Amino acid sequence: MQVGLFVTCLVDMMRPRIGFSTLKLLEQAGCVVVVPPDQTCCGQPGFNSGDRESGRAMARRFLRTFESFDYVVAPSGSCTGMIRCHYSQLFPEDPALQQRLDALSARTFELTDFLANVLKVERLDSPYRGTITYHDSCSGLRELGVKTQPRRLLARIPGVHLKEMSQPELCCGFGGTFSIKLGEIATRMADNKCHDALDTQADAIVGGDLGCLLNIEGRLRRLGDRRTRVLHVAEVLAGPEPEQD
Amino acid sequence: MQLTSSLFKRNVRHKLVDASLQHNMKRFGGRFSQARAIAMLEVDNLEAIRTAAAAIRDRSLAHLDSYLMAFEERAMACGTQVHWAETAQDVNRILIDIARAHHVKKIVKSKSMVSEESGLNEAVAAAGMAAIETDLGEYILQLAEEPPSHIIAPAIHKSVEEVAQLFSEKHHTTLQTDIPALCREAREQLRPHFLSADMGISGGNFLIAETGSVVIVTNEGNGRMVTTLPRVHVAITGIEKVLPTLNDFSTVLRLLTRSATGQSITNYVSVLTGPRRDHDRDGPEHSHVILVDSGRSRLLGSELQLALRCIRCGACMNHCPVYQNIGGHAYGWVYPGPIGAVLTPSYVGLENALDLPQASTLCGACQVVCPVKIPLPELMRVLREKSFRLGLRPWHERWAIRAWRFAADHPRLYGWMTRLAVRLLHRMGGKEGLLHRLPGLDGWTDGRDMPAPSGRTFRDRYRETRP
Structure with a gap:
């Protein structure tokens, strides 16, 4: 099974470790993983800001880059949501192109969804130990139905103790460019999320989308919390990667 | 209502540091959404009903002209006079003309968001008549001289203590903070107005094409008083509110009250068909309906038509994390929250409400709870595309x-x-x-x-x- 890894632009730039963790998880599960070098961004930042052409240009690029794979996997519910739910409306004038894109979108998966529901992974040998709380990122949750997948996987790691916050499904305030355009509301929403998460006394806040994680961690650090870790679920599931920074 | 949507960012800055608003919003918090979640458990085929309700609304909108004409014909046959208001100014003009024709001095009002669009109360006052709000929340806001901040709970931004203070000041009574006592106090103030008013103004949750009826769905009983006691009743509502049949209404009603307040049904559901007939024990002598366009017909056939499905339950704002943090006033016009972010730019002009479609993380919580499945994030994106295309963004x-x-x-x-x-x-x-x-x-x-x-x-x- 040949899997194309769509690293996503945020992971590529901000936290490559998540990409390597994803790679490790997929390879451990027996996939042949290829990282096409010409991949960039899914187009969501522009698309959600009103530039439809961003979506179209990136959808064409995505098709060129990934069409040859059996599956495409991304460590992000947000980028996968863009591909799965929004690429489908971009080329009404070109049904043939749209059809190819739809076929590819249907083979594109968010990481935990792919591990739990397609690969049906049962063994994970992560040495991770600690109490975590899980934030459900909006696009993954509401566009892709990613809710139990990460929890089922995390439950297979003996050292992980999951303690739910009171509103894990409440938006953290990231919202892509929203977090900059309406930063004050985003900050308040991040604040609410941080307090809800900290109330669980977990040592780590874990989620499946780096955007949300940067938003949450950014607020936590500004509030002076240097202790609570903010991790991508791939990092927890794969265990620590030897530091390559 | 005065439009401040173009100052959204400034409004937000004020609201985020408004300690009493923040306190009140926190207290309000998830109350409606929790009540909704529990009430929906009673409905074992929720998704099927949502689909049906959305289809009913789509059917109403697809044939809006014929359903409105059918409504007008039946309503007139029952003795109701039907008026068409193309703009917000027309609403005020028509209403004042009706009032003058009936020599009206005092008006009692039950809740009508459409009348907020045109600033009806101010226009009525300028014409030398008094309009008294009788919905408890609206009454509080009229005393406080504030606009509503939520479409079904207009004074949700106020605490009991603030209301108590307000009542004591305006009514010249001793301060009391017990809620039933405050309700009694309001009732005592309002009763003489109900009895002496010549005209009652209500909104209309729906218009029923097959019977020519106006339906109102309320909790407080003031709606019944307003629509039956005074000589003249005027219902003001948007043209999109028409439903083909009473049967359709019963489907939509199952979702409306549960989505709004989490009630299986409200205390009052009134189907008002024409003025008092000879054998009726009560009811107005004259019945009027003002059908308001005011930007609605522009949405027909556009990418935003789905917004007209809205049945004004408020679930989108109750579940919106942005609304929950800034309250309704920040949005700067009649309709706040996600539906407001779509309707306000559509009704008052995108250039006057540029930030509203951006005021969402597109988290999708609104779409999940919308009883008529309006794809609100998608509609906000449509408006963002329009802003981008027209070069309206920085x-x-x-x-x-x-x-x-x-x-x-x-x-x-x-x-x-x-x-x-x-x-x-x-x-x-x-x-x-x-x-x-x-x-x-x-x-x-x-x-x-x-x-x-x-x-x-x-x-x-x-x-x-x-x-």
Whole structure:
């Protein structure tokens, strides 16, 4: 099974470790993983800001880059949501192109969804130990139905103790460019999320989308919390990667 | 209502530091959404009903002209006079004409958001008549001289203590904070008005085409008084509110009350068909309906038509994390929250409400709970596209989006740019690995740090590890 890894632009730039963790998880599960070098961004930042052409240009690029794979996997519910739910409306004038894109979108998966529901992974040998709380990122949750997948996987790691916050499904305030355009509301929403998460006394806040994680961690650090870790679920599931920074 | 949507960002800044609003919003918090979740458990085929309700609304809108004409014909046959108001100003003019024709001096009103669109109370006062709000929330706001901040719970931004203070000041009574006592106090104030008013104004949750009826769905009983006691009743509602049949209404009603307040049904559901007939014990002598367009017909046939499905339950704002943090006034017009972010720019002009479609993380919570399945995030995106296309967004935002698109479509350039950016940001992050300030990204760094990148992109590192 040949899997194309769509690293996503945020992971590529901000936290490559998540990409390597994803790679490790997929390879451990027996996939042949290829990282096409010409991949960039899914187009969501522009698309959600009103530039439809961003979506179209990136959808064409995505098709060129990934069409040859059996599956495409991304460590992000947000980028996968863009591909799965929004690429489908971009080329009404070109049904043939749209059809190819739809076929590819249907083979594109968010990481935990792919591990739990397609690969049906049962063994994970992560040495991770600690109490975590899980934030459900909006696009993954509401566009892709990613809710139990990460929890089922995390439950297979003996050292992980999951303690739910009171509103894990409440938006953290990231919202892509929203977090900059309406930063004050985003900050308040991040604040609410941080307090809800900290109330669980977990040592780590874990989620499946780096955007949300940067938003949450950014607020936590500004509030002076240097202790609570903010991790991508791939990092927890794969265990620590030897530091390559 | 005075339009301040163009000042959304300024409004937000004020609301976020308004301690009493923040306190009241926290207390309101998830109350309606929890009640909704529990009430929906009673409905074992919720998805099927939502689908049916959405289809009913779509059918009503697809044949809006014929259903409205059918409504007019039946309503007139029952003795109701039907008036058509193309603009908000027309609403006020028509209403004042009706009032003058009936020699009206005092008007009692039950809740009508449509009348807020045209600033009806102010217009009525200017014409020398008094209009008294009788919905408890609206009554409180009339005393406080504030607009509503929620479409079904208009005074939700106020605490009991604030209401108690207000009542004591305006009624010249001793301060009391017991809620039933405050309700009694309001009732005592309102009763003489009900008895002496010549005209009652109500909204209309729905218009029923097959019977020519106006339906109102209420809890407080004031709606019954307003529509039956005075000589003249005028219902004011939007043209999109028509439903083909009473049967359709019963389907939509199952979702409306549960979505709004989490009630299986409200205390009162009134189906008003014409003025008092000879054998009727009560009811008005004259019955009028004002059908308001005021921007609605512009949405028909457009990408935003789905917004007209709205049955005004308020679930979208009850579940919106943005609304919950800033309250309804920040949105600067009659309709707040996600539905307001779509309706306000559509009704008052996108250029007057530019920030509203941006005022959402597109988290999708509104769409999930909308009883008639309005794809609110999608509609906000449609408005964002329009803003972008018309060049209404700030130049630096448009430039940044185009630059990113160009770079992301040229992988070598993208690789080079990201390599450089990441190296620079890593250095700036120092030992701590945190960026406290980022030029051009103040929106982020004013309230949050940015965790610094590790210095090299995934692509670069991958190329080395897997040659």
